[in-house]
Amino acid sequence: MAGNGGAGTSNQEAVIRVRDLVVAFGSTVILDHIALDVYRGEVLGFVGGSGAGKSVLMRTIIGLLPKHEGRIEVFNSDLSAITERERQAIERRWGVLFQQGALFSSLTVRQNVQFPIRESLDISDRLLDEIAYAKLEMVGLPPDVGDKLPSELSGGMTKRVALARALALDPEIVFLDEPTSGLDPIGAGDFDDLIRTLQQTLGLTVFMVTHDLDSLHQICDRIAVLADRKVIAAGPLSAMLASEHPWMKAYFRGKRSRFAGL
Amino acid sequence: MRGELLLRSTESGEHLRLAGAGAWTAENAGALEPLIGAETRGRRRRRAIKTVSIDMARVEKLDTFGAWLLERLSRSWKARGCATQIVGLNERYSGLLDEVRQTNRATPVDPHGHGNSVIDTLRLIGVSVAEVWHDIVGVADMLGAVAVALARVITRPHTFRLTSTVHHLTRVGWNAVPIVLLITFLIGCIISQQGIFHFSKFGADIFVVDMIGILVLREIGVLIVSIMVAGRSGSAYTAELGAMKMREEIDALRTMGFDPVEVLILPRIIALLIAVPILTFLGSMAALYGGGLVAWLYGGIDPDIFLSRLKETITLDTFQVGMIKAPFMALVIGLVACVEGLQVKGSSESLGRQTTSSVVKSIFLVIVLDGAFAMFFAAIEK
Numbered sequence: 001m002a003g004n005g006g007a008g009t010s011n012q013e014a015v016i017r018v019r020d021l022v023v024a025f026g027s028t029v030i031l032d033h034i035a036l037d038v039y040r041g042e043v044l045g046f047v048g049g050s051g052a053g054k055s056v057l058m059r060t061i062i063g064l065l066p067k068h069e070g071r072i073e074v075f076n077s078d079l080s081a082i083t084e085r086e087r088q089a090i091e092r093r094w095g096v097l098f099q100q101g102a103l104f105s106s107l108t109v110r111q112n113v114q115f116p117i118r119e120s121l122d123i124s125d126r127l128l129d130e131i132a133y134a135k136l137e138m139v140g141l142p143p144d145v146g147d148k149l150p151s152e153l154s155g156g157m158t159k160r161v162a163l164a165r166a167l168a169l170d171p172e173i174v175f176l177d178e179p180t181s182g183l184d185p186i187g188a189g190d191f192d193d194l195i196r197t198l199q200q201t202l203g204l205t206v207f208m209v210t211h212d213l214d215s216l217h218q219i220c221d222r223i224a225v226l227a228d229r230k231v232i233a234a235g236p237l238s239a240m241l242a243s244e245h246p247w248m249k250a251y252f253r254g255k256r257s258r259f260a261g262l
Numbered sequence: 263m264r265g266e267l268l269l270r271s272t273e274s275g276e277h278l279r280l281a282g283a284g285a286w287t288a289e290n291a292g293a294l295e296p297l298i299g300a301e302t303r304g305r306r307r308r309r310a311i312k313t314v315s316i317d318m319a320r321v322e323k324l325d326t327f328g329a330w331l332l333e334r335l336s337r338s339w340k341a342r343g344c345a346t347q348i349v350g351l352n353e354r355y356s357g358l359l360d361e362v363r364q365t366n367r368a369t370p371v372d373p374h375g376h377g378n379s380v381i382d383t384l385r386l387i388g389v390s391v392a393e394v395w396h397d398i399v400g401v402a403d404m405l406g407a408v409a410v411a412l413a414r415v416i417t418r419p420h421t422f423r424l425t426s427t428v429h430h431l432t433r434v435g436w437n438a439v440p441i442v443l444l445i446t447f448l449i450g451c452i453i454s455q456q457g458i459f460h461f462s463k464f465g466a467d468i469f470v471v472d473m474i475g476i477l478v479l480r481e482i483g484v485l486i487v488s489i490m491v492a493g494r495s496g497s498a499y500t501a502e503l504g505a506m507k508m509r510e511e512i513d514a515l516r517t518m519g520f521d522p523v524e525v526l527i528l529p530r531i532i533a534l535l536i537a538v539p540i541l542t543f544l545g546s547m548a549a550l551y552g553g554g555l556v557a558w559l560y561g562g563i564d565p566d567i568f569l570s571r572l573k574e575t576i577t578l579d580t581f582q583v584g585m586i587k588a589p590f591m592a593l594v595i596g597l598v599a600c601v602e603g604l605q606v607k608g609s610s611e612s613l614g615r616q617t618t619s620s621v622v623k624s625i626f627l628v629i630v631l632d633g634a635f636a637m638f639f640a641a642i643e644k
Contacts, residue, residue: 105611121288121291122292123292123295127291127295127331130334131326133365134326134362137366138326138361138362149608150609151608152608170287170288170325170326197361201357201361202326202358203354
């Protein structure tokens with residue numbers, strides 16, 4: 001449970017275990033027999049080219065897309081072999097941050113954060129309010145944001161509110177779909193710090209789909225690379241930089257990479 | 263009860279010792295909160311207590327919910343002037359507790375406030391009146407913008423968006439024909455049946471033909487068609503423009519140097535101006551047909567008698583009075599729908615609200631306009 005931020009996580013318990021997963025749209029195979037482990041307490045950065053299927057894997061794990069073959073285990077239970085009730089119990093133990101935030105536009109910020117809590121716990125309105133404001137402050141927003149509508153927020157604030165909502169029920173795993181996309185470099189850096197701080201204080205496991213090389217460098221314990229419909233590598237950044245695979249060379253040591261000179 | 267295990271208190275003189283246990287997590291927050299409330303609120307009598315220690319050694323799990331409740335507990339004792347300390351908390355949760363300590367420091371102010379109810383009511387009335395005025399200005403503004411766009415298109419005919427206009431004409435005109443025919447036909451049938459049923463009591467069956475002819479051609483045809491078009495196409499216009507507004511498509515058009523009124527609104531309004539008179543004509547014919555059919559089958563008035571009686575009572579004026587109203591109805595529906603569409607804000611709720619208000623306002627205005635026309639035609643004795 002403790003958020004140990006260290007990179008040496010290979011001998012730990014895997015909270016997400018994906019084996020032989022195949023996902024296809026019609027006859028187009030997106031993910032072809034892939035395998036991936038996510039260990040408790042780590043931040044896993046998941047990278048790959050645009051359209052390679054990073055979001056597809058994330059959406060398949062959280063059950064928004066159907067799989068063709070294979071096994072997905074979360075907290076040691078096979079998601080396709082459990083009852084609806086067990087599934088709901090597992091869903092309460094993870095939170096998802098969608099790329100565009102996906103805030104409910106007709107609810108205020110506070111109601112957005114309270115929504116998952118209100119639906120699954122029976123607690124007083126006073127505590128609901130206090131918890132919502134606590135979550136908002138933990139993601140770095142002032143309390144007066146609580147009464148705003150999502151349409152009145154800037155891009156960075158929307159992401160923070162969406163993160164507060166994803167963390168509403170104190171989940172053990174959070175899925176982040178490109179958390180820093182659309183933010184300026186300073187905002188993205190702050191958001192990275194925020195994720196790291198929360199991950200350590202709350203002991204989270206973070207599965208992060210990203211394109212941001214700085215995020216990978218700053219906060220990820222391990223990186224998994226999706227290319228040619230497979231997970232071709234998973235390991236710490238140093239291993240990625242050492243790889244001779246052409247796509248990985250271009251990605252990690254290309255023109256835009258900060259690590260080119262390392 | 264499991265809740266009892268979560269928090270236990272023992273007193274010794276000036277010292278109160280609270281011992282937490284179990285999982286202080288979201289699942290147990292509902293049970294834990296009343297216990298914490300009881301510890302702080304219900305014990306005002308025990309003023310003797312000077313020091314409080316909260317022993318967290320036996321708490322196995324702590325999350326934000328538990329950490330906040332712990333913080334609330336210690337804050338409330340501190341507020342009463344007691345020296346409060348937390349002991350035995352597992353090292354790994356100290357970061358979380360520190361984080362939670364920073365929160366809920368300032369009480370957020372209620373933005374609505376509670377004022378005088380009389381003043382609030384007056385304020386609401388004022389706001390509504392201002393909104394009515396705002397609506398009138400909005401429609402007048404749109405009418406002006408459409409007129410300017412039309413003038414610009416007439417001077418430069420190649421800028422007229424024919425494809426778009428025909429596309430909208432298909433949707434609001436051609437595709438509406440079946441449902442308009444069906445409904446006006448049924449209404450014609452009903453008017454005829456009711457007329458025969460009541461007129462036959464005093465042997466005036468044949469005057470049903472007069473009633474159907476005048477009612478349908480002057481009023482019912484154009485009213486039913488306008489109300490249907492407002493519900494069917496006006497709402498669609500509002501929703502389309504509103505969704506485009508939400509996704510910044512209208513702003514994109516503007517930055518490319520296009521006038522949204524010319525590109526989006528003029529084709530829609532021209533399509534309505536063409537479609538509503540056609541639909542009114544078709545609808546009136548269907549209603550007459552339905553009325554005649556029921557008069558024949560139910561009232562025993564032969565079709566040739568029906569037709570000759572119709573010719574006697576109906577003048578060209580009756581028909582023209584109905585038809586001349588159609589384009590004005592179309593204009594009102596189109597203008598209201600476009601104004602409402604452009605007022606949509608960012609949320610999906612506002613899209614729904616503007617669509618509803620578009621339909622309600624255009625039906626209301628159609629009926630008001632019909633009343634104004636009735637007074638006008640009475641004044642010029644048509």
